[in-house]
Amino acid sequence: MEKRFIYADNAATTAVSEEVLNAMLPHFRTAYGNASSIYKLGRDAQKDVEEAREKVAKALGAEPREIFFTSCGSEADNWAIKGTAELMEKRGKKHIITSVFEHHAVLHTCEYLEKHGFEITYIPVNDKGLIDPEDVRKAIREDTALVTIMYANNEIGTIQPISEIAAICNEKKVLFHTDAVQAVGHVEIDVHAQGIDMLSLSGHKIHAQKGIGVLYIRKGITLPNLIHGGGQERTKRAGTENVPAIVGLGVAIENASKNIAEKAAVITPRRNRLIDGLLKLPYTRLNGDRDKRLPGNLNISFEGIEGESLLLMLDLNGICASSGSACTSGSLDPSHVLLSIGLKHEIAHGSLRLSIEEDVTDEDIDYILEVVPQVVAKLRSMSPVWEKMMKGEKYE
Amino acid sequence: MMYSEKVLDHFSNPRNVGEIENADGVGEIGNAKCGDIMKMYLKIDNGIITDAKFKTFGCGAAVATSSMATELIKGKSIDDALKLTNDAVVEALDGLPAVKIHCSVLAEQAVRSALSDYYTKQGIDPLPIIGEIKMPEE
Numbered sequence: 440m441e442k443r444f445i446y447a448d449n450a451a452t453t454a455v456s457e458e459v460l461n462a463m464l465p466h467f468r469t470a471y472g473n474a475s476s477i478y479k480l481g482r483d484a485q486k487d488v489e490e491a492r493e494k495v496a497k498a499l500g501a502e503p504r505e506i507f508f509t510s511c512g513s514e515a516d517n518w519a520i521k522g523t524a525e526l527m528e529k530r531g532k533k534h535i536i537t538s539v540f541e542h543h544a545v546l547h548t549c550e551y552l553e554k555h556g557f558e559i560t561y562i563p564v565n566d567k568g569l570i571d572p573e574d575v576r577k578a579i580r581e582d583t584a585l586v587t588i589m590y591a592n593n594e595i596g597t598i599q600p601i602s603e604i605a606a607i608c609n610e611k612k613v614l615f616h617t618d619a620v621q622a623v624g625h626v627e628i629d630v631h632a633q634g635i636d637m638l639s640l641s642g643h644k645i646h647a648q649k650g651i652g653v654l655y656i657r658k659g660i661t662l663p664n665l666i667h668g669g670g671q672e673r674t675k676r677a678g679t680e681n682v683p684a685i686v687g688l689g690v691a692i693e694n695a696s697k698n699i700a701e702k703a704a705v706i707t708p709r710r711n712r713l714i715d716g717l718l719k720l721p722y723t724r725l726n727g728d729r730d731k732r733l734p735g736n737l738n739i740s741f742e743g744i745e746g747e748s749l750l751l752m753l754d755l756n757g758i759c760a761s762s763g764s765a766c767t768s769g770s771l772d773p774s775h776v777l778l779s780i781g782l783k784h785e786i787a788h789g790s791l792r793l794s795i796e797e798d799v800t801d802e803d804i805d806y807i808l809e810v811v812p813q814v815v816a817k818l819r820s821m822s823p824v825w826e827k828m829m830k831g832e833k834y835e
Numbered sequence: 836m837m838y839s840e841k842v843l844d845h846f847s848n849p850r851n852v853g854e855i856e857n858a859d860g861v862g863e864i865g866n867a868k869c870g871d872i873m874k875m876y877l878k879i880d881n882g883i884i885t886d887a888k889f890k891t892f893g894c895g896a897a898v899a900t901s902s903m904a905t906e907l908i909k910g911k912s913i914d915d916a917l918k919l920t921n922d923a924v925v926e927a928l929d930g931l932p933a934v935k936i937h938c939s940v941l942a943e944q945a946v947r948s949a950l951s952d953y954y955t956k957q958g959i960d961p962l963p964i965i966g967e968i969k970m971p972e973e
Contacts, residue, residue: 745870747894748846755847764870764894773870785867821852823874824867824892 440810444757445803449644449735450593450621450794451761456646458694459687463648466683474680475669484682491689495653498696499638500629507654507672508685509665512620512641513544515654518676519616519637520548520587522662524557527584527614536578536586536613538562538570540779542593544639545618549587562588566781567728568597576607583613590622590638594763594776594792595727596736598626605634614660620644620652624695625703625733630655640692642684647691651684703734705797709804713737713793716808720815722828726777726790735795738763740782743825744789744818746773752814753791758807763790785824838895839929845899850906853888859956862948864968865941871897873945875905879953884908884916889945896935900942903927908946913953917965919946944968 446454455463466487472480474488489503496503509515524535537549539561549559560578564570575586586608591598601617608615616637619628624645630638637660642651656662668677714725714737722742741749746764753760763774764787772778773787782790793807819825827833838846855876865872871893878886887905891898903924908916921939925931931939948968954961 743892745893745897748898751843751846751895783868784870788867788870821849821890821898822892823863823872823890826874826890 447793463683463687494689515639516544532584572603587616590619596733642688645695845902849902860949860953896938904942
């Protein structure tokens, strides 16, 4: 089969779409005004920023005044968690509930607060990568300041019961934040209807540029200002607005949040064909619930091989993918997400994440289904771990 | 992660992959939990390493360092093979990212482990000749 180039790592980042780029371009050379300036060039920029804010609000079921632009999803997570901590500490609430398999932007922020006297409860996930809302209910205490649970997991794509968790938090009068960086544009979200108090999202996961994010803060919640300075973002997050990025995000989220069901109807069968095809290989497992997962996500472990080698070999064959191996995480431990669903270290090392969108065609799926088994076979043939497995010896 | 062209070459076309039947020395180092295992097979005639093969479970650097280590010791005397350092493997590969240096230590120790096995099979205590086999710092 002829070599192809297939981008199957949309959970890492996406290409800026042509429509987004075209909307952004005038804001670099012609409509470059500072949105705070009084003259028309500035007023026009202000208008474009507010239009983008309306688009974001509409996509989330929020009001425009509840939308605050940030520089990325991690900034939004940091603001939501540290801001709430500061706000609630004054009321004697120093307990935060999160999950064991959050993104590091949430986990490391919680660990930081732990060093500053906060107590953190890490809710476990089951072997399918799902949180039981009742576990959240049981963990809520009198002094709980915040519950922060991700909408969809970035590695295994599992979609959490966010409405149920939010309902419990509302009932218990505890603030609820969700990192929805992976979910926005892939699942229907309505923050008001679902009772979500705060939500983080990132532009570059939905075909806007890198360096733009959003924190939705339900009106009535007065988080401390994140950046002190000028009056931008209603004085809460100072700094001259990144007008091109904001405008691009507006177009991106508008596009991403329409036809969610139609897109899923195209992607899901292709993704399922990948799952079924790859699971035919022996000593292979799917990580995360098969149904309650993002339409384009697949995460599979191949026993006896190591993930970085797998990614390099796939790259040689034109396939861009990701892994939870230690070698790709920059530490000796494999992905905390894969360990959290009960995978042993040696199996977590051999994981492969593919995150596809509609541009990955049926022919591309055929290609992946031809290349991955060949690469896995090659790596297994040179693996002493695989050799031992085949001889029935212990290899841990 | 920036790998040199040489690392990528040895990763994508690894030299001396496989096993040697009735090898004179077989060494294995690392563990699957940490994500790297190297197994090295040596054929030795009159103190000369006439063939070397390896199997590796691990990252790109682990495969490339195994491949390079076998290249560097093939045709050499046991004494010369014992002088193989991880630095020499790194240099021969035009460098490794800092987080991957431990792979070169594994390769060095895999060679020593195989030679140790060779001496043991000859009925000679390898410890005074080879010393302890060290695992890279975990």
